[in-house]
Amino acid sequence: MLDIKALAASIDGKPILRGIDLSVPPGQIHAIMGPNGSGKSTLGYVLAGREEYEVTGGSVTFAGADLLAMEPEARAAAGLFLAFQAPVELPGVGNANFLRTALNAVRRARGEAELDAVQFLKLARAEAKRLAMPEDMLKRNVNVGFSGGEKKRNEVLQMALLRPRMAILDETDSGLDIDALKIVADGVNALRGPEFSALVITHHQRLLDHLVPDRVHVLAQGRILQSGGAELARELEASGYAGVVAAAA
Amino acid sequence: MATAMRAGGVPGGVDAFLARFAADAAALPGDGAARRDAAAALTRLGLPGTTAGRRPEAWHFTSLRPLAGLNFVAPVPVLGAPLTIPGFDPAGFTGPRLVFTDGVFDAAASAAPGFATNGAGAGDTLADLRANSLDALNAMLCRDGAAIDIAAGIDGGTLLLVHRAQSPGSSAHPRHRIRIGSQARLSLIEIACGAGETLHNPMSEILLEEGAELHHVRLQLEDRSAFHLASLHARLAAGAIYRGFTLALGARLARTELNLHLVGPGAQAEAHAVQLLSDRQHGDITSCIAHDAPGCASRQQVKNVLTDQAHGVFQGQIQVAQAAQKTDGYQMHQALLLSDGAAVDCKPQLQIFADDVKCSHGATVGALDGDQLFYLQSRGVPRPAARAMLVRAFLDDALTAIADPRALSLAEQAVGGFFERHPA
Numbered sequence: 001m002l003d004i005k006a007l008a009a010s011i012d013g014k015p016i017l018r019g020i021d022l023s024v025p026p027g028q029i030h031a032i033m034g035p036n037g038s039g040k041s042t043l044g045y046v047l048a049g050r051e052e053y054e055v056t057g058g059s060v061t062f063a064g065a066d067l068l069a070m071e072p073e074a075r076a077a078a079g080l081f082l083a084f085q086a087p088v089e090l091p092g093v094g095n096a097n098f099l100r101t102a103l104n105a106v107r108r109a110r111g112e113a114e115l116d117a118v119q120f121l122k123l124a125r126a127e128a129k130r131l132a133m134p135e136d137m138l139k140r141n142v143n144v145g146f147s148g149g150e151k152k153r154n155e156v157l158q159m160a161l162l163r164p165r166m167a168i169l170d171e172t173d174s175g176l177d178i179d180a181l182k183i184v185a186d187g188v189n190a191l192r193g194p195e196f197s198a199l200v201i202t203h204h205q206r207l208l209d210h211l212v213p214d215r216v217h218v219l220a221q222g223r224i225l226q227s228g229g230a231e232l233a234r235e236l237e238a239s240g241y242a243g244v245v246a247a248a249a
Numbered sequence: 250m251a252t253a254m255r256a257g258g259v260p261g262g263v264d265a266f267l268a269r270f271a272a273d274a275a276a277l278p279g280d281g282a283a284r285r286d287a288a289a290a291l292t293r294l295g296l297p298g299t300t301a302g303r304r305p306e307a308w309h310f311t312s313l314r315p316l317a318g319l320n321f322v323a324p325v326p327v328l329g330a331p332l333t334i335p336g337f338d339p340a341g342f343t344g345p346r347l348v349f350t351d352g353v354f355d356a357a358a359s360a361a362p363g364f365a366t367n368g369a370g371a372g373d374t375l376a377d378l379r380a381n382s383l384d385a386l387n388a389m390l391c392r393d394g395a396a397i398d399i400a401a402g403i404d405g406g407t408l409l410l411v412h413r414a415q416s417p418g419s420s421a422h423p424r425h426r427i428r429i430g431s432q433a434r435l436s437l438i439e440i441a442c443g444a445g446e447t448l449h450n451p452m453s454e455i456l457l458e459e460g461a462e463l464h465h466v467r468l469q470l471e472d473r474s475a476f477h478l479a480s481l482h483a484r485l486a487a488g489a490i491y492r493g494f495t496l497a498l499g500a501r502l503a504r505t506e507l508n509l510h511l512v513g514p515g516a517q518a519e520a521h522a523v524q525l526l527s528d529r530q531h532g533d534i535t536s537c538i539a540h541d542a543p544g545c546a547s548r549q550q551v552k553n554v555l556t557d558q559a560h561g562v563f564q565g566q567i568q569v570a571q572a573a574q575k576t577d578g579y580q581m582h583q584a585l586l587l588s589d590g591a592a593v594d595c596k597p598q599l600q601i602f603a604d605d606v607k608c609s610h611g612a613t614v615g616a617l618d619g620d621q622l623f624y625l626q627s628r629g630v631p632r633p634a635a636r637a638m639l640v641r642a643f644l645d646d647a648l649t650a651i652a653d654p655r656a657l658s659l660a661e662q663a664v665g666g667f668f669e670r671h672p673a
Binding site for chain 2: 077090091092102
């Protein structure tokens with residue numbers, strides 16, 4: 001599904017990613033863990049197409065296509081979704097209007113029929129209910145005045161509506177209490193299937209208890225230093241990253 | 250497309266208008282003496298920028314220089330065509346309406362309610378013709394205009410007042426008089442549109458008696474080769490409410506002067522404006538809100554959205570006289586620059602002579618937010634649509650403040666049309 005080869009990227013001339021190799025097959029969930037400043041969020045942004053980051057080397061193939069050659073909106077249409085660590089507030093843009101515009105843009109690009117207001121609201125209300133979101137969150141402006149947990153749930157709502165083939169969750173667990181964490185994990189688990197993959201960026205084991213990964217990778221200093229099964233996350237939770245980083249040095 | 254005649258041997262600019270007045274004076278209706286006074290004032294004031302020498306302070310950011318070489322003739326209106334505006338749902342133009350074609354009342358295209366008719370002539374005026382070029386030009390050449398008079402206690406509903414220019418190379422100088430009686434109300438939607446290089450120089454005089462309420466949405470949709478030089482003078486008695494909103498998209502060069510005079514205690518005025526300009530358009534909103542009585546409130550929110558090489562101007566003066574204690578004034582100007590070549594000039598001016606007042610103002614200039622743009626794109630929204638969404642969001646509070654649903658619908662259609670013509 002996603003093949004990253006020797007990916008290097010920098011911002012303002014400063015190298016952040018220094019050669020990432022990572023392959024996520026269809027149907028698998030991979031976790032990326034690592035200390036602060038290791039490049040985890042940068043990886044998410046580069047994959048989603050944030051233009052401030054300059055790709056200085058390597059390649060990314062997504063569902064057979066050259067991902068790095070695509071505009072961010074084309075990546076979304078192709079089925080890539082980045083759940084933001086800090087979801088952006090859009091004052092003056094109603095959440096329902098935003099969600100419908102996004103959904104119909106993606107549907108149009110995929111050659112599917114657009115949804116009218118009635119069809120859309122029915123779908124959005126059902127998904128919002130599943131995520132235990134109050135219905136007025138559809139009426140409010142996008143993420144404006146939302147609590148940290150509400151913003152994260154709004155990300156998962158967008159993901160549920162856009163039905164990506166590949167979701168990158170950038171610290172979607174941060175700022176969530178135990179109940180909200182479970183709801184978010186359930187939202188991702190509901191999408192699981194042979195055609196859905198995810199890259200879960202997290203600091204903590206906690207989310208991975210609910211969202212059990214097939215593989216866990218440790219990202220530090222812009223490289224993947226170690227990979228393993230789900231048990232690696234538990235080992236890291238107990239021993240920290242220092243050992244991994246020192247061993248690689 | 251026909252254009253105004255280039256001055257070749259014939260003087261352009263202010264001299265052309267004065268020459269036209271000298272030739273046509275006998276045929277113009279009303280008080281000849283008032284017109285001659287106006288001509289004298291115009292001779293003295295000139296059209297700022299059309300002649301050599303320093304422009305007056307109020308014209309520091311806007312020059313009428315493009316008028317210098319032009320000679321606009323008196324139009325010969327062809328009346329009676331049904332009212333349509335490209336890009337707008339015709340259903341919005343049914344119901345009570347006054348239509349002026351090339352500055353002349355077009356009865357066949359209108360559906361005038363009992364309280365509204367047309368009327369020409371000079372006479373008493375709220376405008377100080379000695380001070381203002383645009384008012385003097387209007388007073389000298391006006392032929393016709395709306396005469397709206399709502400008796401005390403009556404709700405006039407919604408009335409459309411449309412100016413359409415049909416004769417390229419001509420100029421129209423309508424004078425609209427609006428009186429809303431005590432405790433009466435009206436929602437007035439004014440639309441200026443047309444085709445070709447024309448000049449539209451309207452003056453509106455508005456009298457709001459005690460407790461009267463006027464919702465006034467003005468949509469300036471002139472042809473992009475046209476000139477729009479408008480002035481408005483409103484006088485608010487005690488407890489009167491004026492809710493004004495100007496949306497300006499058209500014209501090559503536009504200036505709108507809003508003069509609101511709060512003379513009765515407890516009057517409330519809004520003078521909001523939005524300009525959406527592209528190419529080399531120049532749009533100027535100049536306002537003066539004068540608080541002369543205690544306990545009045547004024548609100549002003551002006552937004553400039555500028556792209557290409559467009560130039561936006563906002564000059565906002567708030568005057569608080571010594572007697573106007575407990576004044577509550579607020580003014581905000583925000584500009585969104587969508588290109589490197591766009592520019593905005595903003596001049597807020599507060600003159601406060603009372604000591605117990607609440608008066609604040611602010612101004613911001615910015616570009617679209619990169620984080621917001623990327624967020625929308627990452628959700629599949631193509632970049633041009635994402636930019637349009639964010640510009641619409643920038644305008645959201647201004648547009649949703651329009652209380653009349655018909656006016657809001659027309660304003661939304663106008664804004665939507667801008668995005669279609671200029672995919673950001």
